[in-house]
Amino acid sequence: MSDDLLPETRRALRHRLATAQVEGRAPSAVAAVVRDGRPVWTQGWGEDADGDRQYRIGSISKTFVTVLVMRLRDEGLISLTDPLGAHLPGTVAGDALIRDLLAHTAGLPAESPGPWWERTAGTLRPALGDVLGPDHQVHPAGERHHYSNPGFALLGALVEKLRGQDWGTVLRQEILEPLGMSRTSLRPVAPHASGWAVHPHADVLLPEPLTDTGRMGPAGQIWSTADDLSRFAAFLLAGDDRVLGAESVDRMRMPSSAPAAASWDSGYGLGMQLLRRDGRLLSGHTGSMPGFVATVWTSPDDDLATVVLANCTSGLPVPTVAADLLELVASREPRIPAPWTPLPTVDPELLALAGHWYWGPSAYVLKPRADGWLELISGGPRGARLRPDGNGEWVGTNGYFDGERLRLIRDADGAVTHLDLGTFVFTRQPYDPPDVIPGGVDPAGWRGSDVRADPARAGGVDLGE
Incomplete structure (x- = not known):
């Protein structure tokens, strides 16, 4: 427990x-709140529930x-637009783009053929070819979001192929150990909760099987704790160069497919679900396996994240509860900005660009x-944040100008005459200097309202008879 939250906030969370x-009739539930990169509240409720x-x-x-x-992408081993078969030959989904597999837009089935994979042993699907049947394309690739568990089984196999080790070992070496997640594993390690189904009409329990799903493991095999997932949530908020930089984590939460017409408040990025709630964009993921439900939500704008875990197959709406916990903290104790301080140093040429354009x-x-970096501030929708590319230009990272280049255009003496941002010309005064304005500027210049009474004085506009 932490004293970083106000007592009344902690009580509201509890x-x-x-x-x-109680209302979800879960044998146990545990939750955590992460702020400023660390857990500030952890609470268990029910039998033996705690953060470990x-x-x-x-x-x-x-x-x-x-x-x-x-x-793998950041190391240059793959491109997200590569077909899976370029790196993992021999699957029926070799034409699927890696990006589409991550975004669930490859058109693959939701489930693996055969008996329900979540309640059966992975030995029923011993080979990679067993995770998809012959009728593996249920929608045209790239057209729509259709959640696919087998698609992530293929991505886990891709990791194994390129790393030369099983995906669990790669997971431990490349994510769990750097982030200090020592209580996260592919098989349960005591102390762990047992998975239960709760009878819909009576307060009695039925144990759920704790299966090893084998090849389907990358779709849902991991076990973890509220403490460990708090560390993972802190990573999802800000990135960690030991694992994945902030820019790549941001790319994961960018919408990658249009939501269904009835679901405009939700979407999917790359391996991350997106939820619009009370004007706040949450990103993370929900999870369920027989006997368990889980959610991690992050709000980078609030520097907040929440984790909720429970050991029941259904009944407790953990995505809603996790969002409620985040809203409680954000509304009661909004983020306090860091103190303003002057820049320690600034490039004189950049300083000369500051001001109105x-x-x-x-x-x-x-x-x-x-x-x-540069920030282009607008009273309308076309502001932009721009990162330097190292060659004297900047690249937009958001909004209308995302991916567009900002160039400094100079005269013969090297002085900056105007800015070119994706062909948008920015000058120090409106339409001045006129020779850099696309289409030119009327030579008569700015004029008063009396021009409307004398069409002949309108300048370069032919108003007809």
């Missing part, structure tokens, strides 16, 4: 978790697999940052 555990007790986390496993795939008559402000 009340929400306790109410959820393992629960099965189901499809949160997919986010771990995605981190491993993004590491105009795209036509629209006013913008360009602000240099200490790290060499």
